[in-house]
Amino acid sequence: MSEGERARxxxxxxxxxxxxxxxRSKPWRMKRRLKHLKEAQVFVDKFEGALGxxxxxxxxxxxxxxxxxxxxFQRDFENFKTACIPWERKIKEVESHFGSSVASYFxxxxxxxxxxxxxxxxxxxxxxxxxxxxxxxYGSIPRKTVPRExxxxxxxxxxxxxxxxxxxxxxxxxxxxxxQRTIGFLKFxxxxxxxxxxxxxxxxxxxxxxxx
Numbered sequence: 368m369s370e371g372e373r374a375r376x377x378x379x380x381x382x383x384x385x386x387x388x389x390x391r392s393k394p395w396r397m398k399r400r401l402k403h404l405k406e407a408q409v410f411v412d413k414f415e416g417a418l419g420x421x422x423x424x425x426x427x428x429x430x431x432x433x434x435x436x437x438x439x440f441q442r443d444f445e446n447f448k449t450a451c452i453p454w455e456r457k458i459k460e461v462e463s464h465f466g467s468s469v470a471s472y473f474x475x476x477x478x479x480x481x482x483x484x485x486x487x488x489x490x491x492x493x494x495x496x497x498x499x500x501x502x503x504x505y506g507s508i509p510r511k512t513v514p515r516e517x518x519x520x521x522x523x524x525x526x527x528x529x530x531x532x533x534x535x536x537x538x539x540x541x542x543x544x545x546x547q548r549t550i551g552f553l554k555f556x557x558x559x560x561x562x563x564x565x566x567x568x569x570x571x572x573x574x575x576x577x578x579x
Contacts, residue, residue: 383407453477482575486568493560495538501551502544510542 386407390400449455454477462470506512513521513536521532530539537543550557 380411383410387411453480478579482572485571489564489567489571493564494544494557497550497555497557497560498538498544501553501555502557503550505536511536 384407387404390404390407393400393403395403454473458470458473458477461473503511513533517532520526523532526532527534534540544561545557548558549555
């Protein structure tokens with residue numbers, strides 16, 4: 368606050384104080400008196416603290432402190448949001464060295480990663496986990512059991528990398544899942560969940576592509 372603004376504000380505060388002291392001598396109606404009295408009191412309480420005097424000093428100091436804390440909180444929160452965005456700083460470094468055209472490629476990869484992470488969460492949370500927790504366990508039925516003639520090589524590295532052996536009879540493949548209407552003690556409707564996840568995957572992908 369400049370000296371001129373401070374002097375002007377001090378004059379206005381003094382005028383409002385005089386008005387409060389002499390309000391009864393004003394030839395006004397009661398309604399008008401109360402209105403001007405309230406406005407003057409609010410003005411004095413608000414700006415007297417800014418001048419460093421009166422009972423408003425502590426309130427003003429408190430308001431200034433809270434304003435600074437709120438600004439700092441907003442700045443820290445924005446930094447936190449930036450830090451939570453995957454590879455944001457690395458992409459900024461790439462952009463500063465190679466330009467926005469190169470950075471846009473990595474931004475696209477990050478977007479693809481985020482979208483596929485959501486789709487994976489839908490499938491894993493609503494299909495795979497219910498089957499693992501509530502479905503028939505491995506070895507309970509033939510289609511969930513490695514055939515005897517394949518058991519000798521079922522754990523070989525070459526077989527597993529080809530998604531055969533134990534991988535072929537696991538939750539990685541559609542044939543492992545139950546074909547019953549409901550599974551488990553919760554009567555979870557896995558076929559319906561499978562259908563809804565498919566529809567949700569298509570709908571989410573379409574919505575994300577349209578929005579971007």
